[in-house]
Amino acid sequence: MISQHKYTGSPARMPSRRSSVAIAFIALSFLLLLYTSRRLGNWAPYNEPYHHETDPHKSQHAPQGDDAHSAHDSKPVPSTPAPAIDPLCEGFPDTSNILLVMKTGASESFARVPTQMMTMLKCLPDFLIFSDMDQNIGGQEIHDSLATVQEAAQEDNSDFDLYRRQKWCEVDQENCNKLGNPAREGWNLDKYKNVHIAEKAYNMRPNYDWYLFIDADTYVLWPNLVEWLKQLKPTKKVYLGSVTLINNFSFGHGGSGYIVSKATMEDFIGNNPGVGNQYDMRAKRECCGDYIFALALKDKTEVGVQQMWPTINGEKPATLPFGPSHWCHPIVTMHHMNAEEINTFWHFERRRYHRLVQSGIKAGPLVIRDIFDEFLAPKLNETREDWDNNADNRFYLDQSNDRKWDDWMTNRMKKQDQYNEYEKKAHESFEACGAACKSLGNECFMYRYKDGACSIANAFQLGKPLKKATDKDRTMSGWDVEKIKKWVAEQPACDKIRWPEVKTS
Secondary structure, three states: OOOOOOOOOOOOOOHHHHHHHHHHHHHEEEHHHHHHHHHHHOOOOOOOOOOOOOOOOOOOOOHHHHHHHHHHOOOOOOOOOOOOOOHHHHOOOOOOOOEEEOOOOOOOOHHHHHHHHHHHHHOOOOEEEEEOEEEOOOOEEEEEOOOOHHHHHHHHOOOHHHHHHHHHHHOOHHHHHHOOOOHHHHHHHHOOOHHHHHHHHHHOOOOOOOOEEEEEOEOHHHHHHHHHHHHOOOOOOOOOEEEEOOOOOOEEOOOOOOEEEEHHHHHHHHHOOOOHHHHHHHHHHOOHHHHHHHHHHHHHHHOOEEEOOOOOOOOOOOHHHHEEEEEOOOOOOOOOOOOOHHHHHHHHHHHHHHHHHHHOOOOOEHHHHHHHHHHHHOOOOEEOOOOOOOOOOOOEEOOOHHHEEEHHHOOOOHHHHHOOOHHHHHHOOOHHHHHHHHOOOOOOOOOOOOOOEOOOOOOOOEEEEOOOOOOOOOOOEEEOOHHHHHHHHHOOOOOOOOOOOOOOO
């Protein structure tokens, strides 16, 4: 039975004349505020896209047909006020000729896309995001890249288990993902996306000079990218990336991002309608979507990838190998950036811009040395316990007791008759490993030790923490800080920017 409570308080009084005036004033103020906010462009209905996905090369207000006569009417046509510029976008470059095409998955999109929307995406006039499911995040439409994959490729194919479960799911995807293994399943599904994403992106936005394809955990340094692409011609067929190999075939690593010119997209997509479906069955027997994209592009256009590393880069501030190969190079992409890292780097870029402006200095390209100064130099320690600094250029391994080591480790050993006295003992302890590093000059800036394995590197980076372990299983990392500081001090200023060379036919 539902209990009923009788109100026994005093009867309500009629509002006084003064109260009525106050209520009316408040209501009028609220309506005026709402009207003003809409006129200023700071308010948008819930389902309005985060950015207006319009063709920047075509006017939205050009008169058409009979409406053309209105352009000559004496009565002026009111214009829509421009939306207020976000202060964080002050000084952001003109990206109107570059289309960002981002790839994600429904199992991770809510963890990755919002931070991108709150940082670099908020300053772009247009972009596209593709996933393996139609979604809407904060008003931004996410397109299903797999909607047109052939049924024959999906039938009796476990690669599409995640895709089917996502459509079946009647609650949030996070709960439904507990029924499977979304990380492994997402990897299996991902390889069907890249060619379809390129096809859909070009058909939706055919008038851009450049198409930049990235993952949702990729960070783009837009001022550098715009400055670089100004030097290149979109009418030339080029495909630029950080090159990796499968079966001796070169392709642009998708996580690092790859750039395709307008001429290439016209030839690849414009001249080959339905090209996505032509590679659906091929994808079943291959590993990766970025590899399939390069195969398809080579088949249809004869355009191969050009190596743009380290400007197009698969590392991030904590894993960049600073040194001769990563110093005065401008960088346009970084990969494996989580939400916190994206936010931190975005605000670093903004602070750097404002600091230079306030100093009256023109903001030039951000080079890898700038990242070292901000993200590694203040954190350099001599040693760190339970830490992996990724030193793996050369190994010194305990060869006693028939110990077995992986081939890739033994292949990075010097011949023992080439060892100095410190190198001969490097495998014995962390301290001995460090002594060997110090004896090798600029051949070694950092070292790592674990249970009879000493490894060194001729570059320096921060790396990552590991779970605390026992002495035998503990990984120890060390840096020759004095040597690093000396090397850095000896380097000339990065006055000459080392842009990668792009070949055009």
